[in-house]
Amino acid sequence: MTVIIIIIIVALIFDFVNGLHDAANSIATVVSTRVLSPKQAVAWAAFFNFIAFLFFGLHVATTIGKGVVEAQAITTAVIAAGLLGAITWDLFTWYVGLPVSSSHALVGGLLGAAVTHAGFGVVIMGSWKSGFFGICLFILLSPLLGLALGYIFMNIVNWLFHNATPSKVDRHFRKLQLLSASLYSLGHGGNDAQKTMGVIAILLFSWKSKIALEAGMPPPKFEVALWIVLACHAAMGLGTLMGGWRIVKTMGQKITKLQPVGGFCAETSGAVMLFGATALGIPVSTTHTITGSIIGVGATKRLSAVRWGVAGKVIWAWILTIPAAAVVSAISYLILKHWI
Secondary structure, three states: OHHHHHHHHHHHHHHHHHHHHHHHHHHHHHHHOOOOOHHHHHHHHHHHHHHHHHOOOOHHHHHHHHOOEOHHHOOHHHHHHHHHHHHHHHHHHHHHOOOOOHHHHHHHHHHHHHHHHHOHHHEOOOOOOOHHHHHHHHHHHHHHHHHHHHHHHHHHHHHHOOOOOHHHHHHHHHHHHHHHHHHHHHHHHHHHHHHHHHHHHHHHHHHHHHHHHHHOOOOOOOOOOHHHHHHHHHHHHHHHHHOOHHHHHHHHHHOOOOOHHHHHHHHHHHHHHHHHHHHHOOOOOHHHHHHHHHHHHHHOOOHHHOOHHHHHHHHHHHHHHHHHHHHHHHHHHHHHOOOO
16 A cells, blocks of 8 residues: 555656646746736646636546556556656656647656556557547647647637737737636646546556455446545646746747737637547647647748747657657666566
8 A cells, every 4th residue: 555655646746747847838828928927827827727627527537547558557566657757758858948748748658667567469549539549649630720729719819900009909918818828727737637637546446456356356446536636636736836937938939929919819729629628538738739829829920930940849859758758667667566
């Protein structure tokens, strides 16, 4: 039981790092447009990250818990190594200021450890919205859909306000950006926190199943307890309060220059994507989604308004996330299996 408690603590540390790393997704636009100060923005995002459990079901948690690798491949060493792989990659990319996906780092970590433990046969390929195939599909689709929505929303707003003065537009959208930032933070908390919930739930399910088997009892039901939900949202909220200033700079300033109207359109399009994906139980990347939305907004001015060199580095980091986290977790598993 002590090992289980330690691994749950490590999982909550991952959620804290997720909040620290992905805080930029929620606040980069609202900070770069100077609608809120950095301290105000992280407090705003942390609050909506925490209350997200009131608005969403637990479909994403179930997908992560039961839809990435087969249950028989889940051991305490696999979970611990998977979390270490994800945390290591998150901290490295946070240090260098690259906005990568904590979600895909977690998936890569679980895959690397599970495959090292039991071979490639334990990977659940799934369908378009589940399993490894669905996750890989939305690595491509989430930034493209975010880009398309950001481009469409920005063009609609430009058309609706084409006769308004810049100062009037700025004044209105400074207020509206508070709404869009809160919606995006709700979507972030609703989708991202659920991934760690799924990991903790499958860990406890595996542990209880082992006890039931040894006692000759029927296997337990997979469920995500309320305390898991609250603990994960609290850990992510605390991480968000710490901010992620290196990534904020990349997201809010280096990809394209944003005004409040652009920040509103990027956050709103990102929120629409996250709400839809969470309702379907699809674990998408909040990082990919908001980055695509920011690029879409910038492209409405002119293609040269997007700094494609920076965007290219971000995309390369996305491509490397799953394999890099998998490699670290595989090495971690080879070490931990002798101890756990």
